[in-house]
Every structure is written in C-alpha cells, then in structure tokens.
Amino acid sequence: SQKIEQNSEALNIQEGKTATLTCNYTNYSPAYLQWYRQDPGRGPVFLLLIRENEKEKRKERLKVTFDTTLKQSLFHITASQPADSATYLCALAEYNFNKFYFGSGTKLNVKP
Amino acid sequence: SAVISQKPSRDICQRGTSLTIQCQVDSQVTMMFWYRQQPGQSLTLIATANQGSEATYESGFVIDKFPISRPNLTFSTLTVSNMSPEDSSIYLCSVSQGAGDTQYFGPGTRLTVL
Numbered sequence: 001s002q003k004i005e006q007n008s009e010a011l012n013i014q015e016g017k018t019a020t021l022t023c024n025y026t027n028y029s030p031a032y033l034q035w036y037r038q039d040p041g042r043g044p045v046f047l048l049l050i051r052e053n054e055k056e057k058r059k060e061r062l063k064v065t066f067d068t069t070l071k072q073s074l075f076h077i078t079a080s081q082p083a084d085s086a087t088y089l090c091a092l093a094e095y096n097f098n099k100f101y102f103g104s105g106t107k108l109n110v111k112p
Numbered sequence: 113s114a115v116i117s118q119k120p121s122r123d124i125c126q127r128g129t130s131l132t133i134q135c136q137v138d139s140q141v142t143m144m145f146w147y148r149q150q151p152g153q154s155l156t157l158i159a160t161a162n163q164g165s166e167a168t169y170e171s172g173f174v175i176d177k178f179p180i181s182r183p184n185l186t187f188s189t190l191t192v193s194n195m196s197p198e199d200s201s202i203y204l205c206s207v208s209q210g211a212g213d214t215q216y217f218g219p220g221t222r223l224t225v226l
Contacts, residue, residue, distance in 0.1 A: 034214075034215070041220075042219060042220070043204050043206075043217030043218055043219055043220050044155070044204075044215075044217050045217070046214045046215060046216065049214065089154060089155070091215075098142075098143050098160070098208070098210050099143070099145060099157060099160055100157075100215060101157065102147075102154045102155040102156075102157075103154060104153065104154040105154050
C-alpha cells in the first residue's frame, strides 16, 4: 500500500540548533515533493517545493533534500527559533496527477 | 499567491442534517481541492473539484455523502450530507495552478456533529 511517513513523535530542540525532519514514502513515484508548516487552528502554509530531478533546495534558513533512491526527503531548519515551533507536513505528487498526498506531520518544539 | 476564504468558519450540527461549506478564491485558479483533517491527524484528500463537471473523488469518499459543486474558476462548495459524529473534523479548501505548483489553503471550517 502507499504510505507517506513522518515521525509521529515531537522533535524537541534548543534554540540555535538545526532541526532535521524526515519524510519517507512507499509505493509512490513522486514528481514533486513539498513541505508545509501548519500552526494550530490554521491551514497549512507552503514552504518549499523540490522536483524529483533536484537533490537539494534552499530558502533562507530552510533546506530540503530529496533522495529518490532512499525514497526520502529531509527538511532542515538552521539556527532554529522558538517561532519555528509548529507542525511540518510533507506532501508529494506523482507525474500527471495534479494533486498532493500528505504525510501525518511532525511537531517541532524549539525551546529558548 | 491566492487568498482563500471559507464559510462558515465553524458550525455545530445535529446528526442527520447536512452542511454546505463555501470556498471563495480572489483569483481564477486551475485546481481546487477539498481535504478533511480529523483531530490530531494529517490531511486526507476528499476530492478534486472540477469546473463544469463532476468532482473526482478519492477512495473512500462518495458523491452522495460529499456532493461538490464548482460553477466557476473562483468558487466551490462541499456539502457534508446526513452527518454523524464521525464527520466531526476540519474541512479545508485548497487551490493550485497545477502539478508542481504551490497549493494555497483556506483557513478551514471546523465542524462538530452532535
């Protein structure tokens, strides 16, 4: 069956450290993978998109990697801040399908 | 970017009734989607709303339970029919211009069924 798996346990880190979140998938051939941030009571907010032929994408303090051999994406937040505390979701879409499927999300807690 | 509004923002409904949720976008968009997010869970895609034709439903979701309309490129409705407590969830509308494009989400509609 198809699965998109993210760590269900919250990730607790100290302010200033790098947070690394994992997204693993099974039985998908994604063309695109996206990362979103979701705060309580709000809809997800788009952060980054990476294509299957891209190894890495950066935006300010954010970095995403995409390894189609390992079937994994890593999401990094460098110099983390308490304001980065939220749930982070990965989502993927396959070729010729104009829709994304979401992982369960990982809650990040950045402590001052 | 796209700005999306949803109505109502929340509602409490009785078992057996129906609720229609509206999604309005401030610009024309190619794709509109409806998701459900149950407490503490991730987003589950219900259907793709197709302009001028029947929606495309995901496995486990049927038109009789979740009828969807999309009369134009900026508006869609989702009806939750014959509600039961299991339908209590947040319902989210999202839009994009196609595969590989950013998805923008509405603020969601929080539904409680008693």
